Amino acid sequence: xxxxxxxxxxxxxxxxxxxxxxxxxxxxxxxxxxxxxxxxxxxxxxxxxxxxxxxxxxxxxxxxxxxxxxxxxxxxxxxxxxxxxxxxxxxxxxxxxxxxxxxxxxxxxxxxxxxxxxxxxxxxxxxxxxxxxxxxxxxxxxxxxxxxxxxxxxxxxxxxxxxxxxxxxxxxxxxxxxxxxxxxxxxxxxxxxxxxxxxxxxxxxxxxxxxxxxxxxxxxxxxxxxxxxxxxxxxxxxxxxxxxxxxxxxxxxxxxxxxxxxxxxxxxxxxxxxxxxxxxxxxxxxxxxxxxxxxxxxxxxxxxxxxxxxxxxxxxxxxxxxxxxxxxxxxxxxxxxxxxxxxxxxxxxxxxxxxxxxxxxxxxxxxxxxxxxxxxxxxxxxxxxxxxxxxxxxxxxxxxxxxxxxxxxxxxxxxxxxxxxxxxxxxxxxxxxxxxxxxxxxxxxxxxxxxxxxxxxxxxxx
Numbered sequence: 001x002x003x004x005x006x007x008x009x010x011x012x013x014x015x016x017x018x019x020x021x022x023x024x025x026x027x028x029x030x031x032x033x034x035x036x037x038x039x040x041x042x043x044x045x046x047x048x049x050x051x052x053x054x055x056x057x058x059x060x061x062x063x064x065x066x067x068x069x070x071x072x073x074x075x076x077x078x079x080x081x082x083x084x085x086x087x088x089x090x091x092x093x094x095x096x097x098x099x100x101x102x103x104x105x106x107x108x109x110x111x112x113x114x115x116x117x118x119x120x121x122x123x124x125x126x127x128x129x130x131x132x133x134x135x136x137x138x139x140x141x142x143x144x145x146x147x148x149x150x151x152x153x154x155x156x157x158x159x160x161x162x163x164x165x166x167x168x169x170x171x172x173x174x175x176x177x178x179x180x181x182x183x184x185x186x187x188x189x190x191x192x193x194x195x196x197x198x199x200x201x202x203x204x205x206x207x208x209x210x211x212x213x214x215x216x217x218x219x220x221x222x223x224x225x226x227x228x229x230x231x232x233x234x235x236x237x238x239x240x241x242x243x244x245x246x247x248x249x250x251x252x253x254x255x256x257x258x259x260x261x262x263x264x265x266x267x268x269x270x271x272x273x274x275x276x277x278x279x280x281x282x283x284x285x286x287x288x289x290x291x292x293x294x295x296x297x298x299x300x301x302x303x304x305x306x307x308x309x310x311x312x313x314x315x316x317x318x319x320x321x322x323x324x325x326x327x328x329x330x331x332x333x334x335x336x337x338x339x340x341x342x343x344x345x346x347x348x349x350x351x352x353x354x355x356x357x358x359x360x361x362x363x364x365x366x367x368x369x370x371x372x373x374x375x376x377x378x379x380x381x382x383x384x385x386x387x388x389x390x391x392x393x394x395x396x397x398x399x400x401x402x403x404x405x406x407x408x409x410x411x412x413x414x415x416x417x418x419x420x421x422x423x424x425x426x427x428x429x430x431x432x433x434x435x436x437x438x439x440x441x442x443x444x445x446x447x448x449x450x451x452x453x454x455x456x457x458x459x460x461x462x
Contacts, residue, residue, distance in 0.1 A: 020108040079432030157215030186224035226271040274301035279317030295384035295400025300324035328392040
């Protein structure tokens with residue numbers, strides 16, 4: 001395959017700082033120890049021909065490089081066509097094909113090696129698997145939750161069932177591991193990632209599908225819960241089995257001590273903390289008023305307090321109903337910045353398409369929400385939880401509504417024939433990586449010259 005690159009006279013580095021790793025393991029890596037180097041490779045269908053095809057120049061940040069096409073043909077970098085003498089920035093992990101055809105030319109992955117300073121800063125963390133197990137079921141955490149103030153961790157389903165039974169029998173909820181009074185419980189996304197990595201490393205630790213289904217059916221903790229410590233509403237100190245000191249301040253909820261809508265919090269009432277305003281509301285699973293956003297599972301209090309006819313006061317924080325309401329009641333006046341994977345060029349094209357139709361953004365979104373209701377849209381990539389259950393009547397927070405708008409605008413765009421696009425967009429070729437392209441985020445010219453509102457087609461015949 002490749003031979004050692006020829007230096008173009010640049011200053012050499014002190015060490016090998018990068019490699020080109022070929023996709024074909026029969027060939028050796030190309031080690032790069034010069035700040036600027038020209039790479040020559042053999043053509044796979046010839047045993048004698050050499051192909052001088054690129055020059056790689058190290059960037060000043062030492063974490064990236066510039067690649068220039070030195071061949072007479074096009075090359076591909078991260079799915080983007082690079083013509084002769086053109087340059088593009090490459091980073092660790094970039095995929096490079098040394099010619100215009102993947103069948104006849106070698107492909108590489110660009111790897112930046114850590115320097116001496118970086119190596120000294122790297123820290124490898126090991127964890128005993130026994131420390132990642134739930135003390136209730138004795139298995140690796142599944143959808144891990146953390147309780148406080150003791151900070152012990154459990155499966156969501158295991159602790160949810162423990163919580164339910166504790167409320168039936170005790171005035172206080174005690175930690176299953178240390179018996180401290182639990183005052184707070186929430187999902188722990190950091191430990192969730194650790195648990196997933198452990199299961200990837202050792203598949204024998206995975207539960208059966210039946211066990212997972214049972215745990216999921218028990219799980220009720222969707223957002224942060226404030227658990228009553230067993231004190232009365234007047235603030236009497238509760239006795240716990242470990243003599244834990246308990247905060248005597250009342251919960252900041254209007255229904256702690258006052259009845260609204262036929263309900264008053266008692267000493268066992270669990271509270272939810274609103275993700276918009278930080279205020280509290282009782283967790284009530286037996287009412288029709290939504291308390292959680294179906295897109296992100298976070299708790300929001302606007303709809304609940306509106307249903308209880310409780311208005312804002314200085315003593316209790318609560319947010320407006322506008323922060324959390326059914327999809328059909330939201331309005332939109334601008335394209336979200338997250339639309340089309342944050343590609344501003346594609347957003348402008350979409351704005352022009354809507355203007356050419358003589359319609360408003362709200363009109364277009366209303367039409368595509370109707371299509372969503374009629375299940376005319378593939379929901380595979382919908383960036384919301386419970387995607388299959390989403391309808392126009394589903395309550396969502398403002399953030400999840402913007403994610404839905406971005407998802408619907410993708411389908412709106414791909415429904416428009418190319419010849420109906422604005423002139424600057426109608427003749428663009430599709431990017432191989434489509435909406436998943438990473439280059440569009442750091443290469444302005446590539447983001448503008450290629451269409452990214454399309455499915456990835458890398459590897460298929462062009």
